[in-house]
Amino acid sequence: MTESSTPAIRLTGLRKSFGHVDAVAGVDLEIADGEFFSMLGPSGSGKTTVLRMIAGFELPTAGTVELGGKDVTRLAPFERDVNTVFQDYALFPHLTVRENVEYGLKVRKVGRKERRERAEQALSSVRLESFGDRKPAAMSGGQRQRVALARALVNRPKVLLLDEPLGALDLKLREQMQVELKAIQREVGITFVFVTHDQDEALTMSDRVAVFEAGRIVQVGTPEDVYEKPASPFVAGFVGTSNVFAGETARTLFGRAGTFSVRPEKINLRKAQETNGVVAEVIYAGPVTRYVVDLDAGARVVVVEQNRRTGTAALSELRGQRVRLDWLDEHVIEIPQLKENAHAE
Template sequence: MSTPAIRLSGLRKTFGPVEAVAGIDLEITDGEFFSMLGPSGSGKTTVLRMIAGFDRPTAGTVALGGRDVTRLPAYERDVNTVFQDYALFPHLSVIENVEYGLKVRKVPRRERRARAEQALEAVQLAGFGGRKPSAMSGGQRQRVALARALVNRPKVLLLDEPLGALDLKLREQMQVELKQIQRDVGITFVFVTHDQDEALTMSDRVAVFDAGRIAQVGTPEAVYEQPATPFVAGFVGTSNLLTGAAARSLTGRDGTFSVRPEKITIGAEGAPGTVSEVIYAGPVTRFVVDLDAGARMVVVEQNRRTGKAQRGERVQLTWQQEHVIEIGGNRAA
């Protein structure tokens, strides 16, 4: 097997009495687009900073390409980091921003200019080198920051919520572009985000963080369709959790079960209940249904028809048994 681009072993980080990272073991494959997903305070950014060398672990090791770099400073690690604020120099042109790191490393002027132009071409900004950052859009500035990181040809590129400052439409556009750039350059991307859609859209694999630990690692499909814990089921998308008497009534089994809203149909037969809320969201409508069995269920329907259920209306819900997932177990029988 090939050597992982990143290997974290027993990684811990404390800040006084606070344990920000509580013992993480993780391997990230060379050339992988890997996302660290979790809410604020879950430890994902602290892990990224330890990989980058900005923070030193309290315990454990960080290895890059098989080399233990735990005690090496950031400038001796073959990684680059793109931050949310981009940190471009406003007085320099775009191409001067991109080649700045090469200039610090005393790369000859002709070579650094050629490499900077190649980096701008890779992020679809060829011909923009003479502009100042202030004359560019938010998405373009984000790509300049990306080019500045790529020009150093790192083995690993770390991205700390780089799309967080963009508006929704531009963020969605940049998600597609960022994944395409990663495929083109072929290096390992480690992407930190609290946005589930970003992680699911771009990643080869996702690690879901919860209170300083990794709750689950897997492909986007596996994490979404087979959540390992109630936290993962609730954080990655929306999930209906069935427990206690409601679980026994609706599944015939004891345990904790998850059913995604888009898997449920409002029909003429099934589990009876009452619509308590109707939320129109453009392409879809969300229905909140209080079942007689004691569970509150969210149902999502595409807006393909008129005559939808109204608030206070009695309805019945159905779903396929294969879509009932036992948390920590398998699909319900």
């Protein structure tokens, strides 16, 4: 991420209403120049609407959008120094890969020689320099995704907006493209704003993450901060799996009132003379096993352990057995009350 006193994007009091429904209910956010920033949230949380307002495809009901310090709130999409990559890629099937990448430059009446040079450079940046003469139909989903990325990069925008571009890919390819996208972003140094509902995707790729709920940002921070220090029960439950304790259960386990969270991988499960729960279910998931444990204190807890030595038969024998769960005090997260809105500084 490059250092700059002027953010690449500044959103102030941003709102968008559709009839009586507030899709975006007041967002304040700054995204630094050269940052890989993700907007994470469930369907209907407002993240895609915010992206569309940055792109100019939606006009805000209230608030402002600034790009590089310039107010672009009322400018058309083609008047903004941004490009968008969509989930369906929107490639022209009758054009070659090279012609697809050149298309935006041709519309801008860039000369043929410069178009070809910049298209080749863009294809090289996504490692498709030998695919220029192919048609999109002859390429894999991951390759078409990279063509769409090259078509956006060739215009040399200050900001690249990505609207769930990996959503249509299978798991293996999606994981591969996560690594490739982050590497490309580092190489080109452009600000990437990535919209996703996939928590692992956001944590893997981002410098910072904004978590959306009901049209608002409820937390902004590094992936580590969002995962290890969730600002609300919603964040704790949505970003990864978390065991949340409140009410009398919290009083019994922690000796005081409040809402607390312990991540499944932080909990130790063992057989001991003093037990505090019963294993209700054992779920083998390849590299890990998930245990569902009913605590005597009244909570149902998920525990995750790596499968280093134990076979599946031995694991299944734990079902119905009494066990002891414990954890370190440093791994207990006290979740604060939800604030009205979270702001990025």
